[in-house]
Amino acid sequence: MxxxxxxxxxxxxxxxxxxxxxxxxxxxxxxxxxxxxxxxxxxxxxxxxxxxxxxxxxxxxxxxxxxxxxxxxxxxxxxxxxxxxxxxxxxxxELIVGQDLSQVLKDEGGRLPINQALALTVQIADTLACIHADPVIHRDLKPSNIMVTGGPQTKLLDFGVAAVYGDDYPRLTQEGQLLGTVAYMAPEQFIHRGVIVPQTDLYALGCLLYEMLTGQPPFTGDAASVMDAHRTRIPITASELRPDIPPGIDDLLMSLLAKETADRPASAHLVAHQLAPYLTPSDPTQPSTDTEPGQAADDPAAPPATPELLPAAIRIVQAQALFDAGHFGEALPLYNKLGLETAAPEDEHHSRLTAECRAKAAFCHMRLGNLPKALDDYTALAAELTQDTQPEDHLLLEVRSRVGLLQEANNRPGEALATFAAIYPLLFQHLGPDASLTNEVRTVFNRLNRLGINIPRPTPAPVEQGAT
Incomplete structure (x- = not known):
């Protein structure tokens, strides 16, 4: 032995x-x-x-x-x-005694009773909410990585290809490497240097729920055709394959399977909350979807309120430590509060500190998958910094770069191209050609150029009647 x-x-x-x-x-x-x-x-x-x-x-x-x-x-x-x-x-x-979900599906003839499928999905969503709070993105959610034990209770396995954010966790994905299982991969996973966010796992969760309800993933066939379908095709609604599926579940499934990350649910916790009304109330195996007073339903990572705040200088260091370790869900509320507290336009030092806190908060939103919110916050901050700082200011360069990267991630490639065209020479000159931010912008800029994206022309102002 x-x-x-x-x-x-x-x-x-x-x-x-x-x-x-x-x-x-x-x-x-x-x-x-x-x-x-x-x-x-x-x-x-x-x-x-x-x-x-x-x-x-x-x-x-x-x-x-x-x-x-x-x-x-x-x-x-x-x-x-x-x-x-x-x-x-x-x-x-720990030795888990049970069957993986693929075997459970096989034993049940390919699909599960609706209540059982929803109950398992709520449990998986609750687990994803836990790991996304850091955030860690599993990236390979599929039936064989879900163990189902007595109860039943789900256990999420195999973090071998997880995406982890924070300076303590360097990038391990090699250039051009495709990680995951094609039938359950989100469209952004097939894009070179696509933005991987918590909603990437939510897309896979949608694929799992679709299969548990209908007996098949949203798209089937050879790997190339499935990859293309994830990017371009809308799946048949689950109720067409199983008419007894409630309409609300159909709607949730389609939102989970949205092509753009911004169109998917805001968090795994919110998915569990939306599914809860469809479950048998007496089922004791389901995690609670109740929230504490004052805590948002889609923000499970919000730290508990403290009766007495520490000095701002200490909380800035605390927020930075959480940020550097990739605990963006915990760092975000700290930066939000610090940004409000330090706002004092007449004080140059505090004004700069406010801008830095706001930039960190926007980055947290980006890593937590709140891409539209991150873009709005970065855009507003860039407009304010442009009035008060030099174009080569490092914070302004970072903020403007994030605006372009988020414009591309939010499916606004023409705007992103215009932003990159304005910012790239400054990045090259002042940060250097080998800086990580310069590299990140250059990679996306070149990809947009190869796709033949056009920079949008400004809309001319309307001519007033009678003007000469």
Missing amino acids: RTIGRFELRTLIGQGSMGHVWQSWDTQLKRPVAVKIINPERLVEQPNTISPEAVAARFCREAELGARFIHAGLPMLYDAELNGSPSDLYMVW
């Missing part, structure tokens, strides 16, 4: 492209566990594949995420070995 560390690897219970999961025995604590190791095939350098070192980096990050969250919808990480060669690495997880 194979062993790793103090664990006996007994039965292979899960096998993916990145890792293998074994039902194992902890010889020291005398309990069953699930041990995940790197797929041995990934430890051999192969052309056109991710390198073993990159696989190991993703493996280690998955373990860090496992330790980061405690939630009923996530398995518990007991232990991990993250040092040594890739073949020596392993994670020790």
